[in-house]
Amino acid sequence: MTTPSTVVVEPADDRNRYEISVDGRLAGFTEYRDHEEQRVFFHTEVDEAFAGQGLASRLVQEALTDVRAAGKRIVPICPYVAKFLLKHEEFADIADPVTPEVKGWLRTQLY
Template identity: 65%
Template structure:
C-alpha cells in the first residue's frame, strides 16, 4: 500500500472510465481515460482541493500508467498532469503516443 506525504494510506481503483484515488477510504481525486484502438487517452485529472499538496496526483498517475502499460495499451497524455508526470519519468516514453487530430476528434465527441 502506498502512503501520501502525510503518511495516510492511499488506494487507487480502476472504475471502468477512470482511475480514482482514495485516502483513508475517502475519494480524493481521479484521472479519466478513454480506450480507443489500442490507446488509453488521458484527458483530465483532478484532485480535490482539500487533499492538495500531498502527492496524490503523482501516486494516482503513476499507478494508472503502470496498469495501462501492463494492459498492453499505449498512453496518450492529453491532460497536463499526465504529460508532466511522463516528462519527469522517461521510463514511460516507450509506450507514449502523441496527441493527434484523431485523438482530438475522439475527445470532441465526449
C-alpha cells in the same frame, strides 16, 4: 504524532477513470477513454482538501503502470499526465503523441 493514511489507487472502469482514495475518502481521479489500443487520458483532478500530498503523481504513476500491464498505450491529452511524462521517462515507450485525429475522436466521445 499523526496516524499514517491508507492511500489506494483503483481502476473504476465503469466510470472510465482511475480513482485515488485516502482512508476510504475519494481524493481524486484521472479520466480516460479507450481508443483501439490507446488509453487517452484527458483530465486529472485532486480535491483541494488533499492538495500538496503528491497524490496526483501517485495516481498517474499507478494508472500508467496499469495501462502498461494491460498491453495498451497512452495518449496524454491531460496537461498533468503530459507533464508527468516529461519527468518519468520510464513510460516514454508506451506514450503516443497527441494528434488532431485523437483530439477530434475524443470530442466525439465526450460531447
